[in-house]
Amino acid sequence: MTARSVAGAGWASAAALLLAACAPALDWRDVRPEGSNMTLLMPCKPTAQQRQLPLAGAAVRLSLHACSADGQTWGVAHADVEDPARVVAALAELRTSAAANVAAGAVEPLPLQVPGATPQPGSERVRLDGRLPNGRPVQVQVAVFAQGTRVFQVTALGDRLPAEAAETFFGSIRFAP
Numbered sequence: 001m002t003a004r005s006v007a008g009a010g011w012a013s014a015a016a017l018l019l020a021a022c023a024p025a026l027d028w029r030d031v032r033p034e035g036s037n038m039t040l041l042m043p044c045k046p047t048a049q050q051r052q053l054p055l056a057g058a059a060v061r062l063s064l065h066a067c068s069a070d071g072q073t074w075g076v077a078h079a080d081v082e083d084p085a086r087v088v089a090a091l092a093e094l095r096t097s098a099a100a101n102v103a104a105g106a107v108e109p110l111p112l113q114v115p116g117a118t119p120q121p122g123s124e125r126v127r128l129d130g131r132l133p134n135g136r137p138v139q140v141q142v143a144v145f146a147q148g149t150r151v152f153q154v155t156a157l158g159d160r161l162p163a164e165a166a167e168t169f170f171g172s173i174r175f176a177p
Contacts, residue, residue, distance in 0.1 A: 025070035026165060033065045036078050037116075037147060040154065041172035043165060044069035046076075055151075056081055056090035072158030074169060080150045087151060091122030091144045094153040098142040102130030102157070110141065116175025117145045125170060141166050147175050 026043035034048065044067035052059050058081065066075030081090045099107065112125035125143035132138050139161040143154045154173060156166050 027069070028168065031065060031076075033063060033076055033078060035063055036150060036152070037175050038076075038078070038152065039172075039174055039176065040076065041168060042067060042074050042076075043072075043169065044074065046074075055079060055093055056086040058082070058086065070158075072156060072161060072165070075155045077153045077155075078150055082149050084149055087118075087120055087146050087149060088122045090151045091120060091124075091146060094144045094151060095122070095124065095126065095142060098140065098144075098153065098155060099126075099128055099130070102128060102132065102138050102140055104128035104130035104140070110170075112143050112145065112170070114143075114145050114173050114175070116147060116177065118147050120146050141170065143170055143173070 028041045028043050029045065030039055031042045031046060032039045046065040046067040048063065048065050050061055050063050053062055055062070060079040060081055062077055062079040064075060064077045066073060068074070079090075081087055106129065108127040110125040110127055112123065114123075117123065123145040125141065128140040128142065130138055130140060136159060138157055138159060140155065140157040141161060145152050154170065156169055
């Protein structure tokens, strides 16, 4: 492959991402979930809620920012587990619960790079195919990662999940320096 064809492929990829980001049904915006140092692009205006729940052996306050657009749901949840020894277990619980919520079968690993995240053995992004409680098939991508003792679960799901939109969403995740 020549340098020119590599450059052409790069421009084609960039154009595809821009077209996906400009799709009329998806209105991309920068979001910084309250209480976190993370930013990401979301394709709709999220609503926020909080609740107490058990995670990795202790009660935590989980913050959730989510929205729906073009038949998909997009969300980010985060909580401070306060003890570094509980981070890996919390990440595993978040990923396991995401798979259980849709009765997922096979798990397909996907690339995950989150600038500023704390490297953890349980950090990962996966694709899940499953079913909603009403029996409808659903495609899900979920990423779990941490910064310090704060754990994050970023999720996109829908009966169809366009690859370009998912890449825009997951590829935009970063932490402020």
